[in-house]
Amino acid sequence: MAERTLYYYGTGRRKTAVARVRLYPNGDGAMTINGRDAADYLGQQTLLTQARAPLRLLELAGRFDVRVKVVGGGVSGQAGAIRHGVARALVRADADQKPALRKAGFLTRDPRMKERKKYGLKRARKAPQYTKR
Numbered sequence: 001m002a003e004r005t006l007y008y009y010g011t012g013r014r015k016t017a018v019a020r021v022r023l024y025p026n027g028d029g030a031m032t033i034n035g036r037d038a039a040d041y042l043g044q045q046t047l048l049t050q051a052r053a054p055l056r057l058l059e060l061a062g063r064f065d066v067r068v069k070v071v072g073g074g075v076s077g078q079a080g081a082i083r084h085g086v087a088r089a090l091v092r093a094d095a096d097q098k099p100a101l102r103k104a105g106f107l108t109r110d111p112r113m114k115e116r117k118k119y120g121l122k123r124a125r126k127a128p129q130y131t132k133r
Helices: 038-042 045-057 075-093 095-104
Strands: 008-014 017-025 031-033 064-071
Touching (some): 008 075, 031 038, 038 045, 045 095, 075 095
Parallel strands (some): 031 064
Antiparallel strands (some): 008 017, 017 064
8 A cells, every 4th residue: 555645735825826835844855846846947046035935934945845836827926826835834834833934924815916907997097098079
C-alpha cells in the first residue's frame, strides 16, 4: 500500500487569480508553480521575492517544498495569490505563526478588484465627452 505524503495546504486569492498551495515539510526549499520552477514561471525577481515573503519572514525558506497550482489573472496577481496561499498553509502547519503573518499583512485578502464597466459610460467611470449642441 502506498504511503501518503503529509502536506499543508492553503488557498490564496488576489484580483482574479486563485492559487492552491501545498507545503511539503522536510524539503529543500524548492518552489514549483504549475509544474515549472518558480523563477522561470514568474520571470521577475520582485515577484519571486513577493511569493516567498511569508517563508522568509518566519525563516522557514529551506524547510518546506512548495507546490502551487495557480489560475487566472496576470503574473503579478498570481504572485500575490501565491503569497496569500503560502501564508495560509503556514498557519495550518503551525498556528503559533499566525500573529506574525497577520502583522505583516500576509493573511489579509487584498480586496481591490477591477471595477465593472457601467452602461452609458465608456469604461467604469469615464463618461462620453460633453457637447453643448
